[in-house]
Amino acid sequence: MIVAESWGAHYLLWIFPFLIIIGLLAILGFIGFLFAIRLYAQYTCGMFRDKTNMDGKTVIVTGCTSGIGKETAKDLAKRGAKVIMACRSVEAAEKLRDDIIESTKNPKVIVKKLDLSSFSSIRQFAEDIKKTEDKLDVLIHNAGYAGSFSKKKSEDDIELTMATNHYGPFLLTHLLIDLLKKSTPSRVVVVASSLYRIATVDLENPNPVDKFPAYLYYASKEANILFTKELARRLEGTGVTANCLHPGLIDSGIWRNVPFPLSWGLLLIVKGFFKTPRQGCQTTVMLAVDEKLEKVTGKYFSDCGESTVSSAASDPGRAKKLWEISETIVKLEESDPKI
Template sequence: MAFGIDITLMSMCYIAIALVIGALLLGLISLQLFIYFTTGVCKSKRKMNGKTVLITGCTSGIGKETARDLAKREARIIMACRNVDAATKLKDELVNDTGNTNIVVKKLDLSSLKSIREFAEQINREEKNVHVLIHNAGTAETFKKKITEDGIEMTMATNQYGPFLLTHLLIDLLKRSAPSRIIFVASELYHLATLNFDNLNPTTTFPAYLYYVSKYANIVFTLELARRLKGTGVTANCLHPGMINSGIWRNVPAPLSWGLNLIARGFFKTPVQGAQTSIHLAVSEDLNGVSGKYFLDCREYGLSQGVSDPAKGKKFWECCETITKMKATDPKI
């Protein structure tokens, strides 16, 4: 009799385990379907013939897929990358994939003010137009603190201060190319941070937090940029691409990376999915004249009151001018 009871209990345990596993699988499938059906897709079929698009940091992730899509649309692509060898290999891949041979690679290290100035001087000298500037490049560290040759914290230099200077140095070209667009890849992670105006070059702060700060800064800068560019024919917008399974997480150390990689592979967007909002902002005719907005999944999205404060934008702008060592002879916005 006891033997029969044991078998019954074992059977019930197996059934319970099977139900739990089934429920987990159903939940995972449901989550995947939710992600799939709520992920924004750029629906514009617009060709970009005759348009020049400059993309920073496009050798991997969403930058790579943004470049691929715009190359298919027959745009002239300027790949502004720190790793020229990787960019050159990607250029050959894109030419083979799209048939678009109008793709060039230029050296740009956004953590170096010298590199930015040399790059901008070359672009202004060689290019007749830049119709779309996509600030896609970004870096993220977890614990390793780095300071650039200019004495600026590496994450903030690459993600915010470098793009700030580059935008200024190219602004006259963008104005001559109007209607033109400036696009910043920001992040919803801005909600986890704020700007400390007493320490805008936080060289002793853990860089994991500074990634969030840099995304907050991107949005503050974009909104102020849009205000200053009103009436020029140049628009400025920013976006959250979603959480992406891409190289941005490669600097997360083990064992933190183990769990993150599993989550990223199972639930984060692919680079193709993550690139959709960048592409939408670059090509959609529905966005002609739209400026100073934040987008998520190819739709306009709200921002917190703090990040939208115009007084904060003006103050931060002036601080950025000091940190990037803007010169009296530099173009002004």
């Protein structure tokens, strides 16, 4: 019995170092796999390499204190555009503005307060723009809100995700449409997401305060596409184009709302597979500046190329109905511009 126990202890002492080595190799192999996937994503994602100059152009970028909005604003400033950073946090935007001016040597970067979840904030911002700007070449709807499980409403009693991601951009576009028409050829660029495919806009419940924000984020992305399609149809022949895009899955701050412990596993996926914000802004920049797209409208892009959307997201009947619902939700006034 003593001999057997001694043999077993000796066996464990002998095999234990090999188990450690195998475990370390497995961990290193997994890390290497993630690294390889990241390199693959980096070198296969679409990149806009055109050096188009934007001198004399005025561009509004919403929600650009971080992520792809930050990189979009920086890229456009580098091209010489006058960039209006429309942000909820003025303090964060002003700090970033200084960094952009220093790195691009373009002093034409302006910060203005805009909370897309607030209809009054949108109206104040639009009035300010119309008083201070004589042209608007590109309006980029980049800002987005993604909640997790905490249900929230805006000050207008609208579900916060839909208010920020759809109804806010819808109202802002209406209020600035005359300036866009005055500046033709001009463009509206809407940052959507291919993840819209896992959710659906409920046209029978346009203010879904009873649903989880995590689901509604994806539904709002379908709303972005439907809005773009109908906007392009209504603007046909005006010289104002409207296109939307999927930026890719981005390693950005939008994932910070994922609760623990899901955030741990998601962090590995995000760092291993997702694009950087710099890579993620490429399609937005292309739609904003590419001269070959001057007359292209009503399309959906991904990785700097035209892509397709589901039949539901391209249904003109659903797009028209969502538009009419949105007009009521945002309370368009008689004096507001019509599209």
